[in-house]
Amino acid sequence: MSIKNAAAIVGVGDIELEDGKVKDGLSVMQIQAIAAKRALDDAGLSKSDVDGLFVAGLWGVPGVGTFPSVVMGEYLGIEPNYTDSTQIGGSSFEAHIGHAAAAIQAGLCEVALILYGSTQKSERSRSLAGRPPTFTAQYETPFGLPSPAGAYAMAANRHMHQYGTTNEDLAEIAVATRKWAQLNPFATKRDTISIEDVLQSPMITDPLHLLDCCLVTDGAGAVVLVSPERAKDCRKKPVWILGQGEAHSHWSIQAMPDLTVTSAAQSGKRAFEMAGVGHDDIDFVEIYDSFTITVLLTLESLGFCKRGEGGDFVKNQRTAPGGDFPMNTNGGGLSYAHPGMYGIFLIIEAVRQLRGECGERQVKEAKIGLVNGTGGTLSSTSVVILGRD
């Protein structure tokens, strides 16, 4: 069963940040409401049209359970026919796209709203401490792994050991991504950096330097997905779901089968097969960049290059503006924003690229884009391939 062309994205919305923070002390519920309103306005729809609600987040009213879609449904005044709080980390929203398209195809809803918000930077709620040492965390937290950076660092060390990948290779990604951020007025970090700057930045957990790590910011995003029938009446031209796949291979890093291959190998394969396109058909990619190593492993796992050749693939600023492999065109989690679960912003950027709304950073003739989300400690992945008419 395929969901190819079963649904289209017709609306996206987000909010402005100042130095990585929301303005005027807005709350996590307020920013989600603003992003939702903007996405619906973008589509030419209103909240009364929404009959499918998809919400995941790290926030919640303290107490038993967090019920994200239920809480936001109440706040927004939406009583959906179809509800989904799938929480698989930063890739949740790419999974939501697949679930929403399937629900739309099955006739269970027509207008799906996908939502995310975080005020982690304003709240100063993020630290490197692991989870409380209970259940499966009892075998990890007592050893003091900086979380989650340490898990990604172990993946990087293993890749370096197996394939001779270097810190310079990883730094290429950070530098290229910053160049895209310099073309995006909404990006948090826009000053020029060099490979040397990345290598000279403080070591967080070997071999990852500060500039190999994503930002810690606030942020909110919303995406509106509709049936082909409803897409005809929307303000913006449709961006079609051509293919989607999702997978998870482990939860804790000690259980990852191979630290150099993510489950994007499976989720990506399914997305490509569903879309019926090949790697050469992809005009640009938005790859989850929690850390530089996340990108390198994902490019290999998706099959853009062979295993172990990620370092060569990104050399000489190939993924930067003007390079032949446009990647993370908003400046990514490394330089644009990273509010904890970044996946929804990859979708929003891909939609804007396909609509030709990206100004200075616009990828010329962008017709097909690939979005990859990665969640947890390289635990979950979801891939969406999007295209325009």
Next chain:
Amino acid sequence: MDEIMKPLPIIDNDSKFFWEGCEKNKLFIQQCQSCSLHIFYPRILCPHCGEENVTWVEASGEGTIYSYTIARRAGGPAFKGDLPYCVALVELEEGVRMMTNIIDTDMEAIHCNQKVKVVFQKVGEMALPMFTPV
């Protein structure tokens, strides 16, 4: 200033035998009697074949470093005094991987595939399985 307590394992019905073994300086892992594969962390059924026929066996305590990182920023305030320290994934001879610390060695000389053996380290009221190069 009071020292911040290190987070210690909160024992449950899956892990009780494992942590009690560590207390006696023995490293127990599970083995499935249906498919004969080893299992870590401990659980009520085999994640390989799905059967419930799992038993405890004592591991040799020897293995190799599959990967590692040297923490330069602490994974929580309780670990600040230990910086820099090594967190590793050790692959036991029996084929399972576990997270641990590599101790009593030159941090800068640690590498993947390095041979290590278990040493039990007292932390608070518990003994944690850590590893050191052989």
